Amino acid sequence: MARAAKASNGTAPFSPFEWMLASRYLRARRKEGLISVIAGFSFIGILLGVATLIIVMAVMNGFRAQLFEKVLGINGHANLYRVYGTGPFDGSDALATRLAKLDGIKSAVPTVEGQVMFSSARQALGVLVRGVTEKGLHDLPLVSSKIVQGTVKGFDKQRGIAIGEGLADALAIGIGDSVTLISPRGARTPFGVAPRSRAYRVTAIFKVGMSHYDRAIAFMPLAESQRFFSKGDTVDYITIMADTPGEIESRVTAMRKLVGDNYNFISWRERDQTFFTVLEVERVMMFIILSLIILVASLNIISGIMMLVKDKGRDIGILRTMGATKGAIMRVFLITGASIGVAGTIGGFIVGVVFCRYIEQIKQGVQWLLGMRLMPSEVYFLATLPAKIDVGETASIVILALALAVLATLYPSWRASRLDPVEALRYE
Secondary structure: OHHHHHHHOOOOOOOHHHHHHHHHHHOOOHHHHHHHHHHHHHHHHHHHHHHHHHHHHHHHHHHHHHHHHHHHHHHOOEEEEEOOOOOOOOOHHHHHHHHHOOOOEEEEEEEEEEEEEEEOOOOEEEEEEEEEOHHHHHOOHHHHOOEEEEOOOOOOOOOEEEEEHHHHHHHOOOOOOEEEEEEOOOOEEOOEEOOEEEEEEEEEEEOOOEHHHHHHEEEEEHHHHHHHOOOOOOOOEEEEEEOOHHHHHHHHHHHHHHHOOOEEEEEHHHHOHHHHHHHHHHHHHHHHHHHHHHHHHHHHHHHHHHHHHHHOHHHHHHHHHOOOOHHHHHHHHHHHHHHHHHHHHHHHHHHHHHHHHOHHHHHHHHHHHHOOOOOOHHHHOEOOOOOOOOHHHHHHHHHHHHHHHHHHHHHHHHHHHOOOHHHHHOOO
16 A cells, blocks of 8 residues: 555556556455446446447438438439429420439439229239339339349330239239239210229339338339320429439529429428438437436446445545545546446447347347247338448447546546545544
8 A cells, every 4th residue: 555655646647556546446355245236237237328329320320221212212312393284294205315414413214103003813902103114214223123023124115014022922913914903094984084994914023122112112114104094195203313312402403494494393302301300300319318328327337436435435545644646546536437437338339339230130030039020021111120330420429428437437536536534544
């Protein structure tokens, strides 16, 4: 003790003596068992808090990224509509060609859209049909690159349709099978509008990985869709794909100058604003709520260090009478408490990153263990559980945990440094 006090007097802050003394206080002895238990729970609490926060934020980032990719990959970054009352949307091919040549625009796809009933021998389902050309289908890589059966080669010349895997399973049909499309908007008769019914052969089956689209959207050759929906040479809108979705507003401004006042654009921010706003709000709220786990664990550090200070009152009094400064005493207990926070943060970071790396395998293992299906795609839209770690966000989680751990240690360390050596040794 004398050697330690002599070493502490006049030495630089955070000297080897202070680290040595802090490490001794961290090692449990029989009479300090309760303090060690509290320190252990604090370590575990911070570890679990950091790991949980990293995992949840990574999963939410993964959900947002995949939903963003799939929603925009199907619906486009912007849609060009004819203003109501200004006439039919004709001349779409020439207009789409001009739009696609603009800087920052990847493609422009003339599209016909209509709601129909798909009927097979098994059942009937409501489906959204979109009519596009073969080139237009290839300009939607989310669909054209996800063909699991059949082909879209020669799509324009085929009197067939491309459907999602979920829809094919629900209707119990496959490649080459026929399905009947029923539209309420048929030919006009003296008795009113008669429904239109026509059979088409399934030529391709795609799987984009989002159950809502795999089960509820089908694609038809543009010319055939114009005949089926009695559109003539017109389309409903043009689907715009940009090089950078985040810069679509500036692209829309340039396109407005090209098309004139008879057309109107709806970007993905306007079209899907509510959907992505809700995702962002949930993400922020989850970060705030789960941060409370780390805060609670940090409060445990306060109680643990306070008990340690009370237990080590005699040691503190002896060190002070032998020349140890208040700053040295404060730093000893600061190192003791901060070490718990740093170790818990590092452990939580490792656990969180490893969990995110193997999250799908862990999900499959839990499903096998419990004998039940977790997060069905029919409810959660996505077929797999995504996890995307954002480096900046993860760094902020680590910094938050370290900051809370250090802040939690400041008060009990200050109390230790203010301990009067006379009072501490009065009854010794």
